[in-house]
Amino acid sequence: MNKNFILKNRTLFLPVVIITVLLFLAIFADFIAPYGVSESDYSMTLSSPSLKHLFGTDELGRDVLSRIIFSLRISFLMGIIPTALLIILGTLLGIYSGISGKWIDSIIMRLCDIGLAFPFMIMAMSIVYNFGSGIMPMILTMTILGWSSIARIIRSQTKSIIKEQYIEAAISMGASKANIILKHIIPNLKGTIIVLFTINIPKGILAEASLSFLGFGAQPPMTSLGIMVSKGRNFLFDAPWISITPGFVILIMALCFNSFGDGLKKHFEDFKRGNYDE
DSSP states (O other), X not given: OOTTHHHHOHHHHHHHHHHHHHHHHHHXXXXXXXXXXXXXXXXXXXXXSOSSSTTOBOTTOOBHHHHHHHHXXXXXXXXXXXXXXXXXXXXHHHHHHHHSOHHHHHHHHHHHHHHHHSOHHHHHHHHHHHXXXXXXXXXXXXXXXXXXXXXXHXXXXXXXHTTSHHHHXXXXXXXXXXXXXXXXIHHHXXXXXXXHHHHHHHHHHHHHHHHHHTTSSOOTTSOOXXXXXXXXXXXXXXXXHHHHXXXXXXXXXXXXXXXXXXXXXXXXXXXXXXXXXX
16 A cells, blocks of 8 residues: 555545644644633624634634634544544444344344434434533443444445455364454454544534534533534624634534545545555
8 A cells, every 4th residue: 555645645635734734723722822712802892803813703802713723622522532432332343243143133233223213413412411511421422323333334344254265264264253353354344444433523523513502512611613603693693703714614624524534435445446556
């Protein structure tokens, strides 16, 4: 595999650059943001974008750009951590379902059907409402509700892999299930897992923004892009920049991660077919 494939593929390069810049801003927000996250200037309330406040200010005179930069931390946190957990859970259950007998396979698949049967936002709001608002309930909610689709895809891939002759040869030589999973199945699923992880990150970001917008996610004084959009809707006609700017950042993040995931998927497909240029 060519290590410079990202540099040679524009559909991958631009999203990676934008994601890297946003991640850099999130990590070093304390040093980069021109103002504090809650720093107010009551003489500049609902101020339009200017050289002093590039994205304007909100109803309390807080700098919108600074709050967006700090909000990126929540977006990346809620995009990466729940996605990693649901990928791990979905992969383990999907592999186990794929290599197990009919009964265990059926039980896991029926659990997937149950998980996929209910609308995500309705179930998410119900869980968060009962467990309380905040970061941990959101992480738990996204993990519980997100593993089903992952498990189905991994199970399908696993079913195909175990039909290969080298797997049958390993079984006939007395290889244990653990050995087959670690040495044969997981290495062949690596590309699929990476792609699934990448394309599920924007789902986590959008889920956090949606829950925070509805008041079920991050709570003040903590800020997030969803909270900013929610608070700004009360001033949509007087100060549209309060809602539109963080909403645009959400859109950019989702598009970049989706483009990156699609690019990786195409790359792995081309590599498997032997169409990749060295």
